[in-house]
Amino acid sequence: MDPHYSEESINSFFINQIKDYAIFATDTKGIITAWNIGAERLKGYTEKEIVGQFYGILHPYEYQQAGVPEQELDIALEKGSYDVEAWRKRKDDSLFWATVTLTPIFSADGQHVGYTKITGDISKQKELQDKLAERQQGALEHKNKELQKINHDLDNFVYTASHDLRSPIANIEALTKLLKEELTESDCLSTETDEILQRVLTSISRFKSTIEDLTVVSRLQNDVSEGLTDEIINIKEVYEDIIADLGYPTELNVCFIQTDFKVYQLRFSKKNLRSILYNLISNAIKFQSPERDCIIKIHTQLEEPYVVLSVEDNGVGIDELHHEHLFTMFKRFHEHVEGTGIGLFMVKRIVENAGGKIEVESKKGIGTEFKIYFKEDM
Incomplete structure (x- = not known):
């Protein structure tokens, strides 16, 4: 090292000759204590004008009002550094998009003595x-x-x-x-x-x-x-209408249907709710197990923010290997009954188009449960 220059002075020369980045230092409160030539070029302030001022002056007014400068200091001290891409302000109040790194400085004995900040103009890259x-x-x-x-x-x-x-x-x-x-x-x-x-x-x-x-x-x-007009509909009435159309009790004399409508009303398209419930009930009847009495359980309940409609049966069930294809158009998993495999596709489409969701749990030889989640505010 040249004996005429101290390590501190060489570092100062080095920092000042970096002209493409604003590099400055502050005390522990964010008051600017050092200012390089790059900072003067980028920010527009001379060292004499800016030293002694709170560094928050370099932030847009909205950031200042929101307390962003103070938050940056706290985050940098807590995490060891603070890196961000955000807007910064020049002396003439014009804004530029910047990459910012704020780092706390510690003395040899571990005391927090201030911060260093490096700012680069990346407006062209952002553009x-x-x-x-x-x-x-x-x-x-x-x-x-x-x-x-x-x-x-x-x-x-x-x-x-x-x-x-x-x-x-x-x-x-x-x-x-x-x-x-x-x-x-x-x-x-x-x-x-x-x-x-x-x-x-x-x-x-x-x-x-x-x-x-x-x-x-x-x-x-x-x-x-x-778009279909939603209306306040009575779920139980829709269910009873479906049962009447299915020919109850002559066609359902081998099925026992248990209902528990804890929620009676729903804001939804009546036509679409009927289609959903009809498909699920008719499927439960169609795919009943020949080894036991057919039992179908239908209930509704509130699980905010949803009204949940459940249709559960003890039928033949569906192999877990087929679950991912369950709602595929024209996909069938049982050949012993007539059908085209489009019903569940329609149910899923109707439910999801209305902002809801459908879930299914099914095990081969045990049965199936479909849960339809209707948004409360539909």
């Missing part, structure tokens, strides 16, 4: 980041509009296709039945031919069900787009 984010947002919005248009076109296609297929499939069904009648009357219907025609009619019936389901999905999408 580039903002432009990039703006472009990405614009691209995302454009993509969303394209997807909405595609979805709209798909909905129109599904509706048109399902509508246009109704007539020819009805004709095929009528002609097949007519053919069976003609063969029967002419005594030409063999057992093998009868079985083939019956399989054709069964396939036609499934095709018609699929077309109907596609129409329902399209209608459901339109309901989401247009």
Whole structure:
């Protein structure tokens, strides 16, 4: 080391010659005690003007009023340093986006004697980041509009296709039945031919069900787009209406349904609640176990911020391997009953579109419980 210069003076020269960063020191209260040339260039204050002032003067007025400078000092002392990207203020009150590092200084004996602060101007980087984010947002919005248009076109296609297929499939069904009648009357219907025609009619019936389901999905999408009017509905009345439609007690004479409606009223679309409850009850009936009496438990309760509707059965249950695909359109896990596998897809779609959620617990051979969470403020 040059004997003409002390270590302290060399450090001072070093700090002052850093012109691209503002470097200054404060005492333990945040009063500025040292100021480099970089700080003068970046902040606009000369050393003579700024030394002796509280460093909070370099923050935007909103930050000062919110006590941000004092909070920074406390955090830096507590955690050993304080790093942030935020707005800072120049002498002329103009703002710039800065990277800031505030570090407490300790003496040789461990006493807290002040702070050092390094500030860099990264306004250009922020401007580039903002432009990039703006472009990405614009691209995302454009993509969303394209997807909405595609979805709209798909909905129109599904509706048109399902509508246009109704007539020819009805004709095929009528002609097949007519053919069976003609063969029967002419005594030409063999057992093998009868079985083939019956399989054709069964396939036609499934095709018609699929077309109907596609129409329902399209209608459901339109309901989401247009919005259904929520109303205060009586859950028990909706349940009783469903039971009447299912033909209780003739069709349910092997099922025992227990209800406990701790919450009677719900603000929701009556049409959609009926669809949800109808699907869950009819599934519980369809997938009952042949090894025991069918018991279905339906109850509602309040679990803020939700009203919870539970439908539990002791049926055949669903293997845990299939749980993740349970709400997939046209996915079926039991072949011993008729169905297209669209009901649970619709239930989940309705619930989530209304801001709620659905949960399921099911074990093969034991049973299944569905829980529907409706937002209280729906």
